[in-house]
Amino acid sequence: MKNNLIQYIYGIADNSLILGQRLGELCGHGPSIETDIALTNISLDLLGQTRSYFQYVAKLQGNGANEDTVAFLRLEREYKNVLLVEQPNTDFGYSIARQFLFDVFHLALLEELQNSKDEMLAAIAKKSIKEVLYHTRFSSDWIKRLGDGTEESHKRIQAAINDLWIFTDELFHQTDADKAMVAEGIGVDVTLLKANYYKKVSSILEEATLQTPSIEYFQKGGKQGIHSEHMGFILTELQYMQRTYPNMTW
Amino acid sequence: MKNWALWEVFIRSKNGLEHRHCGSLHASDATMALENARDVYTRRMEGVSIWVVPSAQITASNPENNGETFEPAMDKAYRHPTFYELPDELKHM
Numbered sequence: 347m348k349n350n351l352i353q354y355i356y357g358i359a360d361n362s363l364i365l366g367q368r369l370g371e372l373c374g375h376g377p378s379i380e381t382d383i384a385l386t387n388i389s390l391d392l393l394g395q396t397r398s399y400f401q402y403v404a405k406l407q408g409n410g411a412n413e414d415t416v417a418f419l420r421l422e423r424e425y426k427n428v429l430l431v432e433q434p435n436t437d438f439g440y441s442i443a444r445q446f447l448f449d450v451f452h453l454a455l456l457e458e459l460q461n462s463k464d465e466m467l468a469a470i471a472k473k474s475i476k477e478v479l480y481h482t483r484f485s486s487d488w489i490k491r492l493g494d495g496t497e498e499s500h501k502r503i504q505a506a507i508n509d510l511w512i513f514t515d516e517l518f519h520q521t522d523a524d525k526a527m528v529a530e531g532i533g534v535d536v537t538l539l540k541a542n543y544y545k546k547v548s549s550i551l552e553e554a555t556l557q558t559p560s561i562e563y564f565q566k567g568g569k570q571g572i573h574s575e576h577m578g579f580i581l582t583e584l585q586y587m588q589r590t591y592p593n594m595t596w
Numbered sequence: 597m598k599n600w601a602l603w604e605v606f607i608r609s610k611n612g613l614e615h616r617h618c619g620s621l622h623a624s625d626a627t628m629a630l631e632n633a634r635d636v637y638t639r640r641m642e643g644v645s646i647w648v649v650p651s652a653q654i655t656a657s658n659p660e661n662n663g664e665t666f667e668p669a670m671d672k673a674y675r676h677p678t679f680y681e682l683p684d685e686l687k688h689m
């Protein structure tokens with residue numbers, strides 16, 4: 347039970363951790379000072395949520411674990427984030443498309459997680475939901491602006507949506523930990539979120555004059571710890587301080 | 597993004613106070629200006645309300661005309677209500 351709960355929390359928190367890290371890479375590199383700050387704000391929101399989850403995991407683990415050991419000292423296969431969030435910031439279109447495809451899912455997940463029987467998870471979901479509402483508004487607005495913008499912006503955001511689309515199906519896959527936690531009334535049954543997700547995403551894409559891809563082949567693996575080639579590089583940067591100077595603190 | 601218009605941002609720091617000018621930013625439309633203002637100027641709990649106004653919509657006085665605009669008021673001290681005796685109980689005047 348305890349191990350399933352920890353694995354379940356990884357499945358949620360690692361998405362926020364890795365996406366937060368990806369967005370953090372854009373700090374000082376955003377296309378304008380305003381979007382730079384906006385993306386960094388979102389990154390910090392996600393890392394803040396990650397801290398709450400990991401403090402809880404550390405408490406469940408005991409044995410001197412803390413949020414840092416949970417965040418920084420796992421091996422690649424022990425991270426359970428979806429492949430979508432580890433995809434690179436190829437251009438602004440990709441960063442926005444990745445954010446949008448994740449935000450719509452994230453919001454729906456947290457709305458359900460608020461009703462979890464686990465009081466801690468319900469409380470974290472409740473606190474995070476306002477942040478994620480804003481993220482969803484931000485990324486949806488940008489999808490519309492880029493899609494309905496210039497010929498160039500339309501072409502690029504469509505390319506990003508097409509490329510990232512193959513990672514969306516994994517959001518609705520259930521791991522063993524998922525199934526166990528759904529049975530306990532703790533976890534959210536993500537398979538039930540799928541139909542609404544694609545409906546909402548398509549309607550925003552349509553508003554943005556973009557095509558909803560009709561791809562039948564999807565990628566998966568992240569939720570099982572089998573990551574894309576990008577993950578090692580992300581972790582190298584993320585874990586550098588704790589690996590080089592073990593137990594260092596601020 | 598080079599063509600984004602300039603917007604002036606006004607923040608009300610708490611209810612009951614007036615909106616105050618706090619800076620400017622670039623945005624392509626009013627919605628984006630509001631979102632940018634939220635991210636740039638209210639991330640440390642500075643505000644409860646935001647106004648954005650296109651800078652081009654502001655008509656400003658010309659500094660070259662400062663002489664005739666402002667200086668005539670300088671030697672008219674009688675326009676300040678400083679000649680009244682205020683009771684001690686009256687504060688914040």
